[in-house]
Amino acid sequence: MVQTPSGGAGHGAAAAGAGLMSIGAVLNVLREEFPEVTISKIRFLESEGLIEPRRTPSGYRKFSAADVERLGHVLRMQRDHYLPLKVIREHLDAVERGEAVRLPAVGRPRDGEPVLQDPAEEAPAVARIGRGELLAAAGIDERTLAEWESYGLLAPDADGAYDAEAVTVAGLVTELGRFGIGPRHLRAMKAAAEREAGLVDQVVAPLKRHRNPQTRAHAEARTKELAGLTVKLHAALLQAALGVRLP
Structure with missing residues (x-):
């Protein structure tokens, strides 16, 4: 799970704005698990509607712990399940609505195992x-x-x-x-x-x-x-x- 810079729930979170991070801070947090992620990638995911960070009056992005957690889920589903962004967005939105959903494909094959996917379905299209x-x-x-x-x-x-x-x-x-x-x-x-x-x-x-x-x-x-x-x-x-x- 992606960890916030505070190192634990509640530490400094009570202060107003303490839980908000700049895009650079978010990048440092995510790179612990996703070393290849870039600021451009985060901006692109925002443009695709995967996250909606707050904006300061001067236009700077400010990310909450929930934003960072959602980014982690998005990157993880891309890495482990090879899903296009549209499918990921629909899946996360359904989860947030409290719906019981499952991923349409499960992970990378291990030791020659086939991908667990409906044989009638094609591989997901590249975004x-x-x-x-x-x-x-x-x-x-x-x-x-x-x-x-x-x-x-x-x-x-x-x-x-x-x-x-x-x-x-x-x-x-x-x-x-x-x-x-x-x-x-x-x-x-x-x-x-x-x-x-x-x-x-x-x-x-x-x-x-x-x-x-x-x-x-x-x-x-x-x-x-x-x-x-x-x-x-x-x-x-x-x-x-x-x-x-x-x-």
Whole structure:
């Protein structure tokens, strides 16, 4: 469970506003369980209606303990159940109304177990966002986005929409830019990621082509598992090359 900075219920919560946190404080709390979460991701989840933080007169976001707890639930359901945001929002809203509901899919397979999903159902669709939503969530302008696209860091699909992960990519590109690492320097990372994706796709391609929807859902889960292992290996190799311990 996501813990608030107070470390326990009631500690300092009686004071007016004591339970409210800035977006930076929320990020620090969430990263204990979700190290890859970014401010851009939190803003995007807000734009999708998953949370509604308070606003100060000057427009700054202020999050309650309930907001942080809800964010934790959202991130956990994305990570463990691979659910699209629409399904997560409907599920949490139903829970808050006191309705007895269950998740439409249960977790990642263990040791070759199939995904517990109705065979008649397709795997959940990937959440997408429009260009305007991406600009707003990432806090960038049209010119910046066009530059990143020219280097292949982001790309819309045939309908002009982006995968929700584009918000995370945009946030990381922005953070690296603060250190003088521009889009042109990141082309090598993009090329390496595409090669790794090709390797993973070779492994799961037979499952993706299967006619059974449950098998195809298993392919998606296996893809995520392999991607996670690839990311961990990349981090370990980078850590060894630099001779430092990464957080």
